Amino acid sequence: MTDQLKKYLFENRSVRVQAVRLSDTWRDALAHHAxxxxxxxLLGELVAASTLLAANIKFDGSLLLQIQGDGPISLVVVECRSDLSLRATVKVREGQTVPEDGTLQSLLNVHGAGRFTVLLDPKRKTPGHQTYQGIVPLEGETVAQALEHYMKSSExxxxxxxxxxxxQQAAGLLVQRLPDHGGQPGEAPDEAWNRATHLASTLGAGELxxxxxxxxxxxLYWEETLLAFDPMDVRWHCPCGRERVAEMLRMLGRDEVDSILAEQGHVEVLCDFCGKPYLFDAVDCASLFAADAPIPGSQHPPTVH
Ligand SMILES: [Zn+2]
Incomplete structure (x- = not known):
């Protein structure tokens, strides 16, 4: 079974419901991290949120949720593309312990200097589709609360x-009131919205x-008539690879690589995003600088030993 995001509409089109539950994607995100x-x-909540928000973007490109923290966590980034492939990472500030009962505030906004941004980044920039950056006020104790404030104030x-x-899992549910739906004859404008949120109000993390x-x-909604859309697959995708790392090592230069080799016996590079390790032994390193290997970006020819 693949990871999927499912979208529904109330029959009168006044309320949108989306649910996502990730297993493989989430395990891939955690694979190389402890x-x-x-x-x-925190990361899983942001990952689930990113898919719920990206599922409605109308261009080919990415949605980025990024929090630069001033507390024990210095950075959280999730990038979810419009095809719902995603990557995500967290950086913990060196030498700091992360409190296990930490909240959005105590993890990322201790001195009020945390910064939460939403970036919408179309692959092809056209007059109607430029990069858009929104600031999410770091309000509330959870990612959900901060994003709810943001959706209300900015959208x-x-x-x-x-x-x-x-x-094992990251999961999320989004319930959103759609503007200008026309409404159902005889139904107060808020009625469907109130029902939709009331029914989900007791939903806890365990059930989700x-x-x-x-x-x-x-x-939640067995009494409602919901229109269901085709499910969307979600998957982990980090574009790192051995060739990219090799390119980076060539740019670092032979002297630097040789000195790491002399010190460590091998060169290990971890992907900054997914944490996947790339190992180059002495033979691999020698082949990086073989005569026919291109030296991208280098201003100087390699030194020949
Ligand atoms: Zn990677």
Missing amino acids: YTPVVRR QLDTRLWLAADD LSVDTDTLIHR
């Missing part, structure tokens, strides 16, 4: 988010993580 539970939860959209993550999406949506 995050503590609280860091993992004028009433939005409720439920987000959760553990070591343990129940599959179809069951969850049925439990």
